[in-house]
Amino acid sequence: QKEVEQNSGPLSVPEGAIASLNCTYSDRGSQSFFWYRQYSGKSPELIMFIYSNGDKEDGRFTAQLNKASQYVSLLIRDSQPSDSATYLCAVDGGATNKLIFGTGTLLAVQP
């Protein structure tokens, strides 16, 4: 059973701080990793994907991948109250590219 684990939170950070969201996965064969943001009552919105070991930066967001440790993280710099949402980690689940999702981490950025 392929699994993706996330701390459910809530993770509370002050405005302007760095928020660090973590995710582990069980399938060593996984190749692609995604972070989605989901506001309450809305559908998931893709933030970033990563498929190579190391860091990938996009604006205030940095995704980090360590395949040896089966670990993916998302850093949000200069956190804003508008970043408050649930962040879903997803891993490709095989040849059909179906996504295996974690249950998400609720981030609360305090003004």
Add this chain to the structure above:
Amino acid sequence: GAGVSQSPSNKVTEKGKDVELRCDPISGHTALYWYRQSLGQGLEFLIYFQGNSAPDKSGLPSDRFSAERTGGSVSTLTIQRTQQEDSAVYLCASSLRVGRGGLAGVPDTQYFGPGTRLTVL
């Protein structure tokens, strides 16, 4: 451009009734996925279409669930004899291409529709 659309946005039905949920993918997207998100749960994969065929139906929870796709575009998810445990948000996603590693190693990214919230009384 238009994103993935789904209808209805909300559906309330009585236990035992059949329901149909519709998904219109992004134009040109050949791959289409259905997921389900129950209250407090993560997204759960249901079925994947490539064109009109469904090579992966492994996530359908029972034979009361079925789906089809026509013209390589619109998909319908049908739930027969609905049960209270079917209550959830049903999400559709589409992507441009399939195949592990996508095009030139870039992952095949899925874009989600707004979902249909199904409530079974």
